[in-house]
Amino acid sequence: MVRELGLVGLAQSEYLYHFTGRRRSWPHWVPKEIQLMTPMKRLDAILRERQFRAFAPFGAAKEGQGPNGTARVCFSECPPEHFDHLILMRGFMPWAIVTTREHVNRLGGGAVAYVPPQVHEEFVRAGLGHWAVRTEPNSTWLHEREWRVPRPKGRAGLASVTAILIGYADWRPTKxxxxxxxxxxxxxxxxxxxxxxxxxxxxxxALWKESPVWVWDSERREVVKYRPGELS
Known part of the structure; x- marks a missing residue:
């Protein structure tokens, strides 16, 4: 049965983005070969392998315990009006797999809780640190509007996607x-x-040929949408 999630409001979006690059450091437990890849190479690998690699998130475990939080695949909910803010102000790179809230819910995922430190500690003690993000006065992380899909085995297959976001129109994945x-x-x-x-x-x-492709137009600060196969 397909879950009915209801209508989204103006501050929400039905689309969720798994960005493959961001201007920030990586957790030390992410393999070095992945850290060294460009956003384009990471997107290329996802399209070629038809799967995500899942890792434990920041803060899912106590300091010093290592990455013992449940591995997950992360997505950012992003209304059109918020998109340029993520890219221009928050360091996200315009390379992503696009899916929907409904699809993530059907996979057992959902939106994370943004909570103060003392509440976040309770999530961690309960072994649910991967469902919460710690917020503080100068560090809220609310701009990420994060959703997560737990994948304890570290992999998540891709049968189809809503769209593929790329940074410029002449990019093509590896054949x-x-x-x-x-x-x-x-x-x-x-x-x-x-x-x-x-x-x-x-x-x-196949994912490239079967999926709509959205190209980020940096001058107009919006995406240009192409039909499946139009950029093949």
Missing amino acids: VPTGQWVDGLSGEELPGPEAPGAVQLEDYP
Whole structure:
């Protein structure tokens, strides 16, 4: 049964964004190879592998205990009027997987609680630190409007997405093998790799071809939306 979440207000959005880059440090438990990737490379990997990598969030455990909070995939709820604020003022990079509140709810996810330190400590003691964000007078984090999907095994598969957000219109993901083989000279279709001169065809990942693509226009400070396959 599909959950009916009701209408969103002007300060809310049905869209949630998993941004693949932000100008800030990473938790030390995130693998170095992921930390060193550009936002474009991280998005490329998600499209190619059709899955998210999940990690424990900041503050989900007591200091010194390590990343023992439940791994999760994070999303930011973002109305159109708030989008340029995240990118221009808060360091988010315009590279993301876009989904919806309803989809995240169906996956067992939801919005996090923004609570004062003493309440956050209760979440941590209960083993629910991954559902709360600690707020203080000079550090509220409310601009992130964060939603999380717990994934204890550290992976979350992607059957489909609402849209793919990219930073400029001429970017394309890395092509992947299709399983189809042709003669490298004539282009004639071949039954498999054992045939002489066989070359495997490559194409853009299925998610890229099947999904709408939204391009961030930095001058107009808004997204330009393209239909599935229009940028393939």
